Amino acid sequence: MPPPAAASRAGAGAGETESPAERRLRRLSLHLLQPSPAPADQAGPALALAACAAGRARRVEGGADVAAALAAYLRGRHRAAQMRLFDFFRARPDLQTPVELTTAAHRELCFRQLRALVRDAGVRPLTLMASDPAEYFAVMEAAGGADISLGVKLGVQYSLWGGSVINLGTKKHRDKFFDGIDNLDYPGCFAMTELHHGSNVQALQTTATFDPVTDEFIINTPNDGAIKWWIGNAAVHGKFATVFARLILPLQGKGGEPADMGIHAFIVPIRDLETHSVLPGIEINDCGHKIGLNGVDNGALRFRSVRIPRDNLLNRFGDVSRDGKYTSSLPTINKRFAATLGELVGGRVGIAYCSVGVLKVAVTIAVREACGGHGYAAVNRFGALRNDHDIFQTFEGDNTVLLQQVAGDLLKQYQEKFKGGTLSVTWNYLRDSMGTYLSQPNPVTARWEGEDHLRDPNFQLDAFRYRTSRLLHSVAARLQKHSKTLGGFGAWNRCLNHLLTLAESHIESVILAKFIESVKSCPDEKIREVLKLVCDLYALDRIWKDIGTYRNVDYVAPNKAKAIHKLTDYLSYQVRLVAQELIDAFDLPDLIIRAPIGMQSEAYAQYTQYVGF
């Protein structure tokens, strides 16, 4: 390895004829090139982040067309709604979130943004959610582009507060609340989480006791641990809250004891509609400054025997009559609970939408610019994006809890299979791959290592599914073994890592299958090629990351493993060549990107200007 000659100032003396793009490339390469300062007196190997910048120059032929076609394929039918929203914010610089502001100012700004969206731009999110949920989520993603806090505030008001009223209530609730929620006359909260029971809704302790004398429910917080915590819109703006509480019916239990009918949802007014003062019996405190999302005003709520009319029970899945009798179309507490939570699953779709939106912005700012110190400037936004986004792993159920639900359901399906039952459509694929797994890996295909084979979706999907099946089979056996000595709960804990890996493997199998479908259904050959490149990189990188597992059972032979590694590196290199086109296809306006180093125009000029030179 001869020490490469110092190329560090190549082009530094370039004339004035260069284009802005060339100028930027030249400047970036100045920034990135790095001759080794040590050892002295020997030009060491030139340190080489520079290739990234150089790579940007080598765009594919007709790159702009590729980006445009890709954008058309990716953006789908909701682009117009998103563009309207971007245009609205472009015309309203007063609504732009500055780089630094206090929590109090951010909360006010965020509420102003949401109000402007509804009242000035004429967006009606609740109507959209009811009539065209996909468009609703596209609008939420775009709002999150303007400020992630805004996307989340919108989600709190419409998915959570609005969604709970619409989906858990009946006509009387819609008639009374729909318009006020939609036009923001009724800002509201979703008061589910309690301090002690973050992810454990079934164990919530707040009570709603029916009083047959006054025909009211009495909402009460029995202890500190039952304080509603992290409730969005509670600290400042909310007028109402959907409160999740145990429905208690006096005298209806065994021997005349009170009967606990399980978790139900109730509409509780928390602030006066006119004066905005907190209503009697309600104590609201502020959850304070957070890592991110400080535009959202999270609060903590305590109820001291707050009385609400019987009509405020959201009674779609269970009701109480005037004389205190309980009725429901669903026979058990568990069925009612599942139906209640099932109606709220849409919120998680919104979270995924927002999350993808954040990633698009972050990747656009970052591609293949070695951000270095500049990435640390707040103006370049990585910090805020990450801080705002962090909680998406915990929102509406910690991700390890959700993964355990996936694993639990896979195991249930696995048992069904061996009982001869029918698998649900989501993981029907396991039936086939389970068969494959129970036989030995094929010693012939284990040696195939040609690029055509490795980039064959059948090979990739088979590898993913093989892994999932294998994990499922082995964790089932381990659980059975450990249950004998540790009990079911202990065994589950002992196998927890294994179970999480199983769930992740299943999710990756589903992602890969969807990705392959989208590549196949792309009508433009050139675009299909670009998407397949990314899809293959995803598949092979995941296989390589788990190569130990595959090698241990000889699913791949040693040379095949090496070929996978080599091809992964090669595909990374190929993807780099189209990275700019891929990013351009997200088609995000500068208004949304904002970071000087992510702008399409001259980065450093923007930057020196920002700092004041």
Next chain:
Amino acid sequence: MPPPAAASRAGAGAGETESPAERRLRRLSLHLLQPSPAPADQAGPALALAACAAGRARRVEGGADVAAALAAYLRGRHRAAQMRLFDFFRARPDLQTPVELTTAAHRELCFRQLRALVRDAGVRPLTLMASDPAEYFAVMEAAGGADISLGVKLGVQYSLWGGSVINLGTKKHRDKFFDGIDNLDYPGCFAMTELHHGSNVQALQTTATFDPVTDEFIINTPNDGAIKWWIGNAAVHGKFATVFARLILPLQGKGGEPADMGIHAFIVPIRDLETHSVLPGIEINDCGHKIGLNGVDNGALRFRSVRIPRDNLLNRFGDVSRDGKYTSSLPTINKRFAATLGELVGGRVGIAYCSVGVLKVAVTIAVREACGGHGYAAVNRFGALRNDHDIFQTFEGDNTVLLQQVAGDLLKQYQEKFKGGTLSVTWNYLRDSMGTYLSQPNPVTARWEGEDHLRDPNFQLDAFRYRTSRLLHSVAARLQKHSKTLGGFGAWNRCLNHLLTLAESHIESVILAKFIESVKSCPDEKIREVLKLVCDLYALDRIWKDIGTYRNVDYVAPNKAKAIHKLTDYLSYQVRLVAQELIDAFDLPDLIIRAPIGMQSEAYAQYTQYVGF
């Protein structure tokens, strides 16, 4: 896997006789336990984060003694200095950093903290740095515990500004500046980085041209890209700056052209000592709000032909005489450059110290509490800790650049070895392991899978070194191959991932060797056992993460790979049992931890109190 019975409210009715610790455990378990809500009407497998909380109860026998002995072994001889600093801050609540404050307020507070440390607590950091560097770094770590910004501000003032004057200057500079720097009369900056040349010091463009008529240097910023950027202490507090610039001597080059003598350091006054106004010819702008470390005032500096006396050249490695002649004990620009940068390496030690300090705080807050939503509250500090710490990857040279330096040096040593030269002491180990590598892996030991063997330091170290040697050997061959077609620079880029992996592998080998040494030299058998547990987990986890590499060359047989995986899981479980003792051994006072969920006392009570209930 029979569905475990819902244990979710076990102990919820516990009486009033429980200890605070028991109460906390019970509350945590309420928070963590999670029966599966779906599928309906079937108690699914209980979701099981609960084990963590349960694990805390199962402390090792005599846990407190273990923690105390471990603390004594780990804390070393600088503990007293750190405790004095903690005590000082405990007595001065006015110096405590609040959860939310503006950038401007944080900068002022941070300066007040540093001044109080120097003037009220009587710490003299520059004196310490000169007389007992290890104690200086321990003080820096403790200051970073109070506020990471303070640790960094201290580093800017003393390691960078003070260090450059002491280490690059001569007696005249020390006489003039030492006391003023030490007692904070002379706050100063380290003006190396330029906008275009972040990590590339040799290519800096700022000039210092000698004017023989007035016996001065003229400091000048030739273009926007040469603006000094990210300079700590510049935006608000600095009175002086050590400016790195190309030393230009008129008439000394070939044919009477100006001679460029390379990068030298100069003391440049930037603000008036009395009025604090910015001096003529100097333009300072504010780098603004950052992701973290907002207590440190980073600024950007532009010089417009600023004149400084000839004496302000820090002339330890090169000097200019009255008649404009250059003298140096070092014969070449590269040698002088290496000597200059070599003197500044101490800064990186400080970064590692601060980094370890941050990790201790974060781990103490996090252990085995499943932080969930509460981790997102700013008061619980994860966000601030991470945001403050992020830049440690880029400080004083981006980490990928530093890794390339390591790889470059390893390759140089590799060449030396084949030329029969002597290896430097740092990686002497490669000589032996290279021999091992060049032979085939041992088919007998590849099958050993007993716990004794896997936990044998010789096996672990051999595996780490084998990997390093193999990576070194293979990347050298690849570089040679690609150089023929791509040139040295292109080949280096093509192999970049490989080179970074090599450097990381080497670093991990060094860490493991040091860890094994520390375990061996621990005099207390019980403590040695605990440390060995962590050391083994580190070693086996790293081997397992790279198992594909080991399997591909049959360094480990399939069953050995499985045994490594299994033992890694088991050791994690074992480490969990002593996690509390390991954390207690860091021995950090609540003043430093601060986060309610990390306190030794009742977490939720602290928390509800903080929010205002």
